[in-house]
Amino acid sequence: MSGVERDLRDALGARASVIPVGRADESGLSRRLATARRRRRSRVGGAALALLLVLGAVTVVAGADDQGPNVVAGPDPSSTTSVAEPSTTATTTTDTTGPEAPAPSLSPPAPTTAAPPASAAPAATGTTVPRTTSTTAPPAPVPDDAVWPPPGSATTFTTPSQATTDFARRFLGMTKSQVGTARVDGSNANVDLRAIGESGSPVGVVSVVSLRRVEGRGWVVLGSAAPSIVVDQPTTGATVSSPLTVRGRTQAFEGTVDVEVRRDGALTPIGRSFGTGGGAEVLPFEATVTFARPSTPRGTVVVSEPRADFGDRGPLTATVLRIAF
């Protein structure tokens, strides 16, 4: 080794040794992953939009949409299910799915019970005990203003917490979530829902899921409201068309919220965008979502705060409202 090489080795080694390394920052690493994913989603969304514009084939897209693989439920009068209903209390129930919890399935949700929901009312007012129900009778139709279960579904829920758990897992994709207090007032209920972090502790703010009990059907989800995401436009039940401007106020992580438009019967959005509001304080956001008109008459707007940690575990919190096309 020459003298110059020794000098280089010595100088670079000395310089490297005084570079402050600091401590590992796993949370920062997770945040950068979330940011990278959001950017990638935006790029994919932009590319998809550009493709749509180039093709100019809105009708073709609508046709493809109808034939997509994401139909989550359909009438299945032949389904006869016999399952044990978990023991729950009227006011509080906790459901924590572990790391092994499967990703949200795009296949029809497994009916938790197919019992005639008319007998489900006591679940909201008293402690239920484990029981097994079995029936072949199809339940009453899902009302038009319900977000979950989807229209035509044979799935019924005998308690608000049960419906909230299924809504969180399947509709929102929150594979790690905790269902908290259920406040029941006659045929209406509000249930707290919170995401679970890597440590097993709740993270983020509580979303409040609103539900209604329907005669012959059981509990259905009407929507959810996250205190950190207030949607001013569109309003629940509004008839919308593309391009849809979604406005509101948010205090989400890094101020970013994901905005999706979904049609009934599909978990994959027909349009997607994102808005930027406030991270440290509540600030207005606005996002424009472009989509091909679906064949279904109704759908949902989902405005959510993405999780900063790794995993396709759904959003941290979400505001979901019903719309018509």
Added chain:
Amino acid sequence: MALEVRGWEDVEQLYRANRADLVRLAGLLLDEPGAREEVVQDAFVALHLRRGTVAPDKVPAYLRSAVLNAARSRLRHRRVVSRLGWIVPSPPATPEDEALMGDRRATVLAAVRRLPRRQQEVVVLRYWLDLTEADIASTLGISAGSVKVHASRGLAAVARTLGDDQ
């Protein structure tokens, strides 16, 4: 650190075990203290997003390459913005650092700083990380012959500077 990257947990484990060396590598090529950790984290995020496509034995080279590319990109951006040219490796940050470095070392580093970008990278990988020509070639995505050429020219330039200085 050849490891199969199957999920985020593997990436976090790799990050904890190897970030220090990569932060130092970034520190030798960047004079933005706040940017070192970022380029290193971005390298691990990129590794995760491409998991399954990076062979376990290529992970070290991939991470080094990602850090070098990110550092290069940041410097290019700064050069465009400030028109100040490349400034690598970073100067001593504090008087204590300068005292530790000494005049001779400072002169060597100043000579390295004046090298063309590719020669700087080869010199740092060769004389700080002790990588072989094959590993340097793999990290930089160039041939082993090119590594030899860059190393030779870099070494000669530093020797000239030291000779002029003496």
